[in-house]
Amino acid sequence: MPRNLALIDCNNFYASCERVFNPTLEGKPLVVLSNNDGCVVARSQEAKDLGIKMGVPWFQIEGLAKRHGIIAFSSNYALYADMSNRVMAILASFSPSQEVYSIDECFLDLAGFERRGFTRYGQEMRSAIKRWVGLPVCVGIAPTKTLAKLVNHVAKKRPQFDGVCNYNDLSTDEIDALMGELPVSEVWGVGCRHSAHLQQIGILTVRDLRQASPKMIRKQFSVVMERTVAELNGEPCLALEEMAPAKKQIMSSRSFGRPVFALDELAESVASYMSRAAEKLRRQHSLAGAVQVYVRTNPFKERDPQYSHGMILPLAEPTDDTRRLVAAAIIVLRRLYRPGFAYAKTGVMLTEIIAATQRMPTLFDDTVGMTRSKNLMHAVDRINQAYGRGTIRLAAEGLDQHWKMRAGRRSPSFTTCLAEIPIARAI
């Protein structure tokens, strides 16, 4: 019995989330900006139709935006994460095997649901999410992940499929014709570099790639691309990962809202990002064995003196205690810091991560201190979960945080903050 997977992907996810609570935005061109209101990271269909490209800096299109009445929002991750959780919970009810692949898409294993008719089942998913969350989604169904991604794209672009494209419904000729029309860059795992390379050797369409010699592909690219070719031929190489594996590295970094010169302010940012990284570390019940910090100026300001450097500090003992991780990060920062530069960004990374249960006890373990640390971190996490991130934090993170990013166009946290819940009035 061949495997069948569904890939469910929300349409223009961030832009659609903004519309759910603000229906006057329906039909209007709308973009969502990255942190610091820097680049466009999501666009409504109307904005795409105006030629606004993914990732373009906002300041470059502000004039165009004004002329066409494009509405821009700062990212509102609290809202998007909550909407995502709702979508994923609904989809989980359609199959016992789900892989949440990203904030706006998931795979479902459809084994056992053959009698429902996969295409019809896909339509049921769409209407449930539209009705209960208010978001539009499209569904691709196929024997491999790569094919499911591909037909999901087809479902989005070709109205005759009405939002659900089932690979199994297509004849060999139809598949051949379809793949012949799609550029190779549409394939999951083929980015712009590989796409240029493929074109050079005469592989222009998805069909060309599917028919390419796996051996040659492996030689010219890598085993990853070879698997992609196999997957395009219906041979599964990528398994459904229902349990998200623990992260091997945890990062936290942000650009500043304005240039920062002083070591004190850089230290505040590093302490703040490290607290966030430590939170993520504890959430997956891990310990970090090393701390990495990097600082950099703004590479786009080519006339300014540039400095970009990072450094790793191995820890004597793996830990998840924010205080120890922050202390280590500040030591690294002091070594990295050079006065006189206009810093634009700092970042931290936790590496050499192990499961907390894997830690080897030593003769010199301070068991009392370790229990205290554990209890303290647990209490901090619970308070911040209940009352909001940053409710309780280290003084080292700073009180004013003048370096913080800009987010001047953020919509309210409609679903996660009591004070910002929308109010409905009966007239």
Add this chain to the structure above:
DNA sequence: TCTGGGGTCCTAGGACCC
């Protein structure tokens, strides 16, 4: 003036060992 953040995997090449 203004250009995101967080991940994974693979490969090549050097160091080192026997």
Add this chain to the structure above:
DNA sequence: TCTGGGGTCCTAGGACCC
């Protein structure tokens, strides 16, 4: 004059994803 070969580990860098 002639100067091995193979394995492992680590790191940096590149490519991809959303």
